[in-house]
Amino acid sequence: MTNSNLSPDKRESGWAARLVVTLSFLAAAISAQAQPPANSGPVALVVHDRQAGPTISRDIFGQFAEHLGTGIYGGVWVGEDSDIPNVRGMRTDVVSALRALRVPNVRWPGGCFADEYHWRDGIGPRAQRPVTLNPNWGGVTESNHFGTHEFFDFVEQIGSEAFVSVNVATGSPQEAASWLEYMTATQPTNLVRERTANGRERPYNIRFLGLGNETWGCGGAMTAAHYVEEMKSYARFARNFNPAQTGANAMRRIAVGPDGQSTAYTEAVMEAWKNKVWSWDIEGLSLHFYTVGGWPPRYNSFQFGEREYAALIADTLTLDRLIRTHAEIMDRHDPEKRVGLYVDEWGVWLAPLPDTNPGFLAQQNTMRDAVIAALNLNIFARHADRVRGANIAQMVNVLQAMILTDGPRMVLTPTYHVFHMYLPFQNATFVPLELDAGTYTQGDVTLPRLDAVAARDAEGALWLAVTNLDPERAAQVDIDVDGMDVASASGQVLTAPRVDAHNTFDAAETVRPREISVQARGGALRLDLPGKSVTVVRLNGTR
Numbered sequence: 001m002t003n004s005n006l007s008p009d010k011r012e013s014g015w016a017a018r019l020v021v022t023l024s025f026l027a028a029a030i031s032a033q034a035q036p037p038a039n040s041g042p043v044a045l046v047v048h049d050r051q052a053g054p055t056i057s058r059d060i061f062g063q064f065a066e067h068l069g070t071g072i073y074g075g076v077w078v079g080e081d082s083d084i085p086n087v088r089g090m091r092t093d094v095v096s097a098l099r100a101l102r103v104p105n106v107r108w109p110g111g112c113f114a115d116e117y118h119w120r121d122g123i124g125p126r127a128q129r130p131v132t133l134n135p136n137w138g139g140v141t142e143s144n145h146f147g148t149h150e151f152f153d154f155v156e157q158i159g160s161e162a163f164v165s166v167n168v169a170t171g172s173p174q175e176a177a178s179w180l181e182y183m184t185a186t187q188p189t190n191l192v193r194e195r196t197a198n199g200r201e202r203p204y205n206i207r208f209l210g211l212g213n214e215t216w217g218c219g220g221a222m223t224a225a226h227y228v229e230e231m232k233s234y235a236r237f238a239r240n241f242n243p244a245q246t247g248a249n250a251m252r253r254i255a256v257g258p259d260g261q262s263t264a265y266t267e268a269v270m271e272a273w274k275n276k277v278w279s280w281d282i283e284g285l286s287l288h289f290y291t292v293g294g295w296p297p298r299y300n301s302f303q304f305g306e307r308e309y310a311a312l313i314a315d316t317l318t319l320d321r322l323i324r325t326h327a328e329i330m331d332r333h334d335p336e337k338r339v340g341l342y343v344d345e346w347g348v349w350l351a352p353l354p355d356t357n358p359g360f361l362a363q364q365n366t367m368r369d370a371v372i373a374a375l376n377l378n379i380f381a382r383h384a385d386r387v388r389g390a391n392i393a394q395m396v397n398v399l400q401a402m403i404l405t406d407g408p409r410m411v412l413t414p415t416y417h418v419f420h421m422y423l424p425f426q427n428a429t430f431v432p433l434e435l436d437a438g439t440y441t442q443g444d445v446t447l448p449r450l451d452a453v454a455a456r457d458a459e460g461a462l463w464l465a466v467t468n469l470d471p472e473r474a475a476q477v478d479i480d481v482d483g484m485d486v487a488s489a490s491g492q493v494l495t496a497p498r499v500d501a502h503n504t505f506d507a508a509e510t511v512r513p514r515e516i517s518v519q520a521r522g523g524a525l526r527l528d529l530p531g532k533s534v535t536v537v538r539l540n541g542t543r
């Protein structure tokens with residue numbers, strides 16, 4: 001949705017979310033008053049290495065690339081004739097930075113854009129493709145030069161997989177079915193011949209298929225009951241014919257799910273799934289959650305202070321309760337947890353940068369966003385039993401981006417660095433921990449001071465990620481691992497002098513991770529965590 005045209009739904013759910021935050025702060029503030037001032041000495045953190053939780057799916061590190069602003073055009077696609085170095089039109093600097101992130105999947109073409117996208121506009125010789133409008137995002141023209149073949153080329157260049165959203169709002173089950181046949185079939189049908197003539201003989205691999213986008217809002221403002229009836233047809237007829245996509249490699253269908261606190265979609269989709277007949281199925285339910293601090297987005301993306309920092313961190317932490325709410329409903333209908341929850345849009349949504357088209361959703365990315373990214377990833381990891389995927393909004397130049405570009409120039413954001421630091425958590429096994437988190441108070445906002453997750457990777461190495469939310473006070477954390485004599489920790493820390501510190505094209509390394517290595521002394525391992533920092537370390541020792 002455009003930030004000037006937000007649905008009442010979204011505004012109401014924003015208010016509801018803020019009420020929950022306010023109430024929880026009141027509760028936290030009252031309990032904080034009742035306690036002596038804490039947080040001065042070292043903090044105890046115990047990792048229960050003997051216990052194993054669920055796998056943290058690498059799909060929670062998914063990305064989202066919508067036809068919006070310069071997210072695709074300029075950010076990813078510059079065209080084969082551009083002076084900017086590119087491979088078949090994809091800029092090489094961006095591709096190489098994304099390859100290093102091992103992006104598991106990319107959601108495309110939207111978002112609200114997908115609700116009006118017709119795939120035939122984006123195939124065939126580029127010079128003959130129609131020029132259409134992008135009414136959702138700035139009312140600009142859409143060249144359709146980045147279409148199906150370009151998307152899959154991009155995904156393959158960065159070593160990722162496709163998450164394709166079909167158009168349920170202004171499309172039809174037939175249009176979606178034809179697109180799927182075009183992309184995935186192998187028999188010599190007319191559509192497969194057309195794909196081959198357009199340059200691709202082998203079928204494409206589609207990891208996820210989104211059955212619509214925000215059909216409660218920009219995708220048609222449908223009631224949950226109406227959507228469920230539509231969704232069944234798409235789940236039935238948008239078939240994947242790729243012979244390689246069977247068993248564990250089968251395409252997962254993701255139904256539209258809740259808008260924030262409203263549980264109507266969760267109840268309706270899960271109820272229908274529980275009572276479904278053989279002819280349709282889904283493997284996932286979508287949830288969209290933005291850190292925004294109230295609609296329309298008004299928080300600055302740079303030049304802000306600690307008050308704005310704390311307010312948006314508080315908003316982020318409401319995601320945990322939100323996931324619990326929807327997971328409880330899913331548990332009732334699906335106790336075996338066969339349907340995953342996919343937070344396929346998340347991130348911080350801020351006021352547009354001055355002198356930009358407000359429909360382009362261009363914003364800076366600061367140390368605050370890095371902390372917010374880490375907190376979101378920690379929440380997903382703690383809910384790994386149900387949360388099987390997530391897609392940050394968005395990949396390049398839009399909202400909480402990994403990468404910003406300006407003509408030939410590119411800069412990596414603090415959020416990019418967090419995703420890079422968290423690589424060891426991809427498909428790792430969740431390991432429970434106990435942490436005396438303490439509190440951090442700013443004005444009337446009280447938050448946990450620390451947040452942490454631990455996981456064991458496929459080689460058995462133990463990893464710990466700790467965020468110090470307090471922007472001013474460093475924390476010392478004494479680490480004890482149940483089941484291991486810890487000898488050392490090594491990894492990276494990301495911090496910055498100010499909460500609004502960010503990287504620019506002229507100063508690209510203001511916020512960047514630095515290496516750390518700590519030895520245990522007398523059998524104890526102490527980590528020093530600077531204020532407003534994200535630290536990821538490998539814990540070394542003998543088990």
Ligand code: AHR
Nearest residue numbers: 001110111112113214393
């Ligand atoms: O990410 C920007 C927009 O936010 C998406 O297009 C839409 O699905 C959501 O409202």
